[in-house]
Amino acid sequence: MQCLFLFCFGEYVIFTSFTLTTAITEWSSMLYSIIYTALPTIVVGILDKDLSRRTLLKYPQLYGAGHRQEAYNSKLFxxxxxxxxxxSVAVFSIPLFAYWASSIDGSSIGDLWTLAVVILVNLHLAMDISRWSWITHAVIWGSIIATFICVTIIDAVPIFSGYWAIFHVAKTELFWLCLLAIVLAALIPRYVVKFLYQYYSPCDIQIAREAEKFRSPRELRNTKIETNPILGSPHR
Structure with a gap:
């Protein structure tokens, strides 16, 4: 999550020939890690789970995914x-080319980048959630709303920024079209790859998760799920 923000900032630094100017305010940079994306990650990490306790107790081989490094390895990294x-290229380049011939300042582009990154981070997190609850809905979508509010306050209060940038750029259709284009361009490739991988080459956890989702508890108790051994070695 933090890498997306850093990549966007790095691309801006390269684009401006390593000048000391910045399009993103110091307050937005600080609040990005403290408010905008921290709470959803913490809540999802605590509440979300891949499988129920009953399934894991019935099929302990499912723990073997961790031993086989299926959930995290160098390839996935x-x-x-x-x-x-x-x-980051989508976030940086789409507004840049959209506003290339306009007269808006860097602060307006910076606000658009900040909002786009926060939306992408939370949607990216939402794509990996297995079990939704009202709490996860509140923190995911509430974080996006809170970002809009914070950016508006930062631009409106002179002690923070006082540029009023968001008020000028957000009233145009191009601003919202850029946000939509960024979300589609950034997430569609990931969504397609995720769908193809889970459809044509699902892992043990994905198969068990689908069995839980589409079958009743009674059917699940009588279902045999094919799983790999814990250490990936064949049965003797």
Whole structure:
């Protein structure tokens, strides 16, 4: 999550030939890690779970995914970095080309970048949630709303920024079209890859999760789920 923000900031630094100017205010940079994205990550990490206790007790082989490093390995790490780099390019380039011939200042573009990054981070987190509750809905969508409120306050209060940038740019249709274009361009490739992987090559946890989702508890108790051994070695 933090990498997306850093990649966007790095691309701006390169674009401006390593000048000391910045389009994102210091308050937005600080609140990004404290308010905008921290609470959803914490809440989802505490409340979300892949499978129920009953399924895990019935099929302890499902714990083998951790031993086999299926959930996190170097391949997935680099794929995530490539995906994050692609998303940062979408966040940075779409508003840049959309407003290339306009007269808006860097602060307006910075507000658009901040909002786009927060929306992407929370939607990216929402794509990986297995069990939704009213709390996760509140923190995911509430974080996006809170970002709009905070950016508005930062631009309106002179002691924070006082540029009133968001008030000028958000009243145009181009602003909202840019947000929509960023979300679609950044997330569609990830969504397609995620769908193809889970449809054509699902892991044990995904198969068990689908069994829980579409079958009643009584049917699940009588279902045998094919799973790999814990350490990935064949049965003797």
């Amino acid at each position: 680099w794929l995530t970095m490539i995906d994050t780099l692609w998303q």
